[in-house]
Structures are given as structure tokens and as C-alpha cells.
Amino acid sequence: MHALTLPLPSGDTWTRADYEALPEDLPVRVSLIHGELVVNLRPRPIHQRIARRLATCIEDASPDAWQVDTDVDVLLDDDETEAVEIAPDIVVYSAEHDVYERPIPADLVALVVEVVSPSTKRKDRRTHPALYAEAQIRHYWRVETDQTAPAFAIYTYELDDATGGYVATGVHHDRLTATVPFDLDIELKAVRER
Numbered sequence: 001m002h003a004l005t006l007p008l009p010s011g012d013t014w015t016r017a018d019y020e021a022l023p024e025d026l027p028v029r030v031s032l033i034h035g036e037l038v039v040n041l042r043p044r045p046i047h048q049r050i051a052r053r054l055a056t057c058i059e060d061a062s063p064d065a066w067q068v069d070t071d072v073d074v075l076l077d078d079d080e081t082e083a084v085e086i087a088p089d090i091v092v093y094s095a096e097h098d099v100y101e102r103p104i105p106a107d108l109v110a111l112v113v114e115v116v117s118p119s120t121k122r123k124d125r126r127t128h129p130a131l132y133a134e135a136q137i138r139h140y141w142r143v144e145t146d147q148t149a150p151a152f153a154i155y156t157y158e159l160d161d162a163t164g165g166y167v168a169t170g171v172h173h174d175r176l177t178a179t180v181p182f183d184l185d186i187e188l189k190a191v192r193e194r
Contacts, residue, residue, distance in 0.1 A: 007022070013035030015081055015083065016032070016075075016083040016085065019032040027042070028041060028042060029087065031086035032084065033084050033086065034077075035081055046145065050145055051071075051143075053190065054143065055068050055070050058186070061182065062182060066094065066181070066182065068091070069090075069099075072103075073102050073104065074091055074103055075104065075106060076106050076134070077134070085103050086131070088112035088114055090112065090113035092112075092139075092181060094110075106136065106137055110139060111137070111139040111181050112140055112141075113143060114142055115143040125142065130165075140166055141156050141157070143155075154171075154176055154188065155172075156172065156178065172188065173188065174189065175187055176188060
């Protein structure tokens with residue numbers, strides 16, 4: 001096993017410039033949250049399979065004005081010393097954004113999706129949704145895949161302009177039908193089963 005050596009930040013905290021200078025081929029996933037570098041293990045194969053399949057279903061339904069990608073950096077707050085840049089499992093964002101450029105500005109993002117893993121429950125259920133709402137990303141979905149849970153489910157949320165937080169818009173077990181951010185009708189059996 002090889003040791004992972006990351007460069008040190010230029011000051012007491014990580015800046016956007018420090019974060020952007022990290023190599024793209026790190027063997028771990030990293031996020032920048034308010035000047036702290038957060039390191040996560042790579043997800044399990046089932047996590048990646050569900051994210052890939054769901055992203056494909058969303059992409060197949062998306063109009064030309066939107067593009068869909070997995071595990072790409074989204075800039076939620078561009079304050080140099082308190083920046084927030086994380087990579088949701090699935091991102092639906094404006095086709096106006098150049099796919100050769102990173103990160104994707106939050107104001108171009110219509111939907112972010114997180115697939116919950118045992119090690120990411122707290123982040124995917126609490127921390128990340130609060131950050132997405134603060135960045136005014138209109139739609140958030142949380143995919144629950146825990147084997148101990150009663151059933152596979154996708155929880156959908158929309159930003160409430162009055163409170164600035166997300167409000168639940170549905171829980172989907174077998175089929176996800178939605179009209180926002182665009183018309184979607186997804187048979188979830190194809191997403192969750194082999």
C-alpha cells in the first residue's frame with residue numbers, strides 16, 4: 001500500500017487556489033468546505049453502479065439545455081478563504097457551461113443527487129443539503145441504498161424561497177415521476193437491481 005502525500009495549503013487554511021492545484025488523479029475524493037480539505041474514501045461498487053445508472057436515466061430524459069455528469073466539482077461559495085467546492089454524485093447543469101472547465105458554478109446547477117453510503121450518511125442527509133441550499137441549488141435528491149433500510153428510495157427536495165432550506169417533494173420506491181427540473185419518468189428497478 002502506498003502512502004498518500006498531499007501538498008500543504010499555502011496558509012493556515014486551504015484556499016480555492018490550493019484546492020484547484022491538487023492533482024486530478026488522487027486515489028481519494030476530496031472536497032473543500034470552508035477552508036478545510038475533507039478527504040473521503042472512494043465509494044463501493046454498488047454506490048457507483050446506482051449513481052451511473054440513475055445519471056444515465058436522467059441524461060436520457062434531459063433536454064438539450066442541460067447536461068448531466070457524475071462526481072464533478074461544483075463551486076458553492078467562491079470566497080477565497082472560506083470557499084466550498086464539492087463533487088455531488090450526480091450534477092444536472094446548464095449546457096452553457098464548458099465541459100472542459102471546472103468547477104461548475106452553483107448558479108448553473110439545477111439538480112444535485114447524493115447516493116448515501118454507510119460512511120456518508122451524515123454528510124448526505126444533513127451537511128451537504130444545507131450547503132446546496134445555501135448556494136441556492138433548486139433541487140436535491142437523496143438516494144437511500146442502505147441494506148438495513150426497509151427499501152431502496154429516492155427522496156426529492158425543492159428549495160423553499162421563504163426559508164432558504166429544502167422541503168420534501170416526494171419519496172419514490174418503484175418509479176420516479178417529476179416535472180422539475182424537466183420531465184422525468186424513471187423506473188427505479190432498472191437503477192437498483194442487477
